[in-house]
Amino acid sequence: MTGPANAILDVRGVGMMFDGAGGRPSVLEDISFEIGPRDVVGLVGESGCGKTTLLRIMAGLLRPTRGEVSLAGVPIVRPEPQVCLVFQHYAATLLPWRRAIDNVMFGLSARGAERQQLRQSALALLERMGLAADAQRYPWELSGGMQQRVALARALIRRPRVLLLDEPFSAVDERTRAGIQELLLTLHREETCSIVLVTHDLDEVVHLSRRVVVLAGRPARVQQIIDGPAGVSRESLRSHLSIVRGRS
């Protein structure tokens, strides 16, 4: 198993079981991989294999049944603001009673001049996202793509060390998707955070990720870690993944 040196986020032997009607089925088993500084890692696997559960564990929103996740060597035992999760249903995570700019500033405590400075940063970030003119609009006045960008801006303003994106482009049209993907790559070049991206889209994985972690099976395990998928031929990658799909 390959992994970057000086891992910022270390997922080590993570297993997860949920209480259910038929006992305690295991969802994840012995998941291990590392995220390096400024890394972009794609996390792929069949629908319902536990990718979102894994992201929630990585953000400290769920405690794993086994194993642990560490941020710069410190185990994550509670919600970790430095590991910021942008949910798949981002529209449901925006506060409908707050304007776009106030949504970006949500949860950040600052007063007086500091708050004014924060407001300027939020505005600059929205401008970067092409939403300067929409800063004073409410989320429900924005399109899906715009809402997505507000959710992204809200995560980025916190300058997280790791940004977890759960199928960030699943609910936007092709053009918007391409635009946000480019924006994400530009922001990643400018910012210092690492990105973990859950997606179903193979092209997206190849385009955005430096490494791909493939989950498969029930319970899900790490089937494969593919380094530099951009260098691997699309067909070869597709066959990797289709083998995984065939097995699961």
Next chain:
Amino acid sequence: MKAAGARVLGYGLVLLLLALWEAASVTRLLDPFYFPPVHEVARSLFASLRDGRLARAVLTSLGRGFVGFAGAAVLGVGLGAIAGRHRFVRALIDPLLELLRPLPSPAIIPVAILLLGIDSSMKIFIIGWACFFPILLNTIDGVRSVPPALVETARNFGLRYPESLFTVVLPAALPVIFTGLRIALAVMLILTVATEMVAGSNGIGFLLLEAERTFRIADMYGFIAALALVGYALNHLFLLVDRRVLAWHHAMHKDPAA
């Protein structure tokens, strides 16, 4: 325009009914002892307004009504917020709620008189009791309907439980909580009058019953009319607050065709 026109017609209907009452009473089609003409009712209403009796009574009634309502709102929203977030608390209070909720509030008036006497504390208790249930149940529903992703996002951003409750959960549940508050406001007026009729020496409910018992029938109708106006004003005041506090919610759900 159509709705506005119907509204004007609606007010016209009220005036028409009053005119019919006046005519029926003056022509003795209705017994004027039981149904005094509208102008006599209006005269007695203005007389009680002039001598300050009505204003004092209304203020006394609303004073105790609002204390009961406010107490129920604090307790109902507080407990509802906790029960809405925690299944264990919900399961714990559910049997008690199911037993007490269907109990007509006037049924506990004798118990309250026994324990608290007949002064304001008894009335405030009964009003609070009756207002508590619609507020509690709507708060539980409202809090339960808050999208989990919204709460998870707050947790992910490092917000602590109370901060998340006050900045995310309660604001998100506010439209449903307001439904409970509006129901409770109507209940407040009903129970305020009812308790003053059962036991009391002041308040609009007491004045109303006293007028009936001393055969001042025009006064009685005047107080009923005053109560209707107070209820109308309270409801409109509440809607004003609702439109201001929940402006985002109404704009969000505005029918573009309307």
